[in-house]
Amino acid sequence: MALIEALDRLEGTRIRTNIITGDEEQIDGFGLIDASSIRRKHGLDGRLLWCEVKLSDWVFNAIRAHEVLTLHRDYFRLRKPIERRVYELARKHCGQQDSWRIGLGLLLKKSGSQSPEKRFRQMIRHLAEHDHLPDYSVSFNAETDVVTFTNRGSMSAALPSSSWSGPLDPEVYHEAREAAPSWDVHYLESEWRNWCGREEIAPKAPERHFLRFCKSWYEKRGRA
Incomplete structure (x- = not known):
């Protein structure tokens, strides 16, 4: 049942994006996956035989073009949704940089959390005290309400901009x-x-x- 529920959530997740060109705006919507199929043994055992998932064209093209952000494997061990969301923001905005600083209010807005700022401040302070976020160390300055993410250096080093320096075919x-x-x-x-x-x-x-x-x-x- 857990697998079926997870697939239902993925199929029900919709993303909408827009592209503005001049005085025209194009709005597109798409899902993460288009379809899924599960085959399992019938009865009390219910053993899974196979599972097939069809990715949406958008997700498939993003993977093929290497435009998907990688996550540390310990991301899936984070128990609290807010911890996972904060890690996602750090991974996106800090990336391979040495550090990234952001005000608490703006971090709250970016996280999409519905918690009041007082409660969110407590959660960030707790996260900083236990310092168990993958890839980034978290510190919180209560006087300035600034959160700082420091790269732990656990990610593989990025290749230089000249990682591929060969010439392109003029055509x-x-x-x-x-x-x-x-x-x-x-x-x-x-x-x-x-x-x-x-x-x-x-x-x-x-x-x-x-x-x-x-x-x-x-x-x-x-x-x-």
Whole structure:
């Protein structure tokens, strides 16, 4: 039953995003997974035989383009939802940086917690005192209401921006201009190389990878 409930939650989770281009706005909605199928033994045993999950196109494309944020395995051992949410924010905003500072009020807003600020302050203070968040050490300054996340250095070091420094086939620039009209393809190439370095990506097919990056860039930002 736990597996079925988990799949129901995933299928029921919907995401909506928007892209503004000039005076027009495009709003898209999608789910995390499109469908799921479970086969198990009938009866008291109920032993699972297999489970199949069909990812949505958005999730599949994000994974294929290495645009999914990785999580420490101990993330799943965090018992409290607020601890998991705070870790997600630290992973996103601090990343591989040495540290990240944020005001308590803004952290509360970003977390989406419905707790009053007084209660949220207690939870952050407790988190800082026990200091068991994966990847980041947490400290809280009660006088300034500032929370600081310090990188523990437990993540693999990011590759330099030149992790893949080979030349691209000159023909790819024409396709890049079609994938991201109005954008400077050499600027996009620089952004792509820097992104590959930050995300520790060494593409096996760099031209195809670069074109997917250009397409995704244009879909998110529209015309230059």
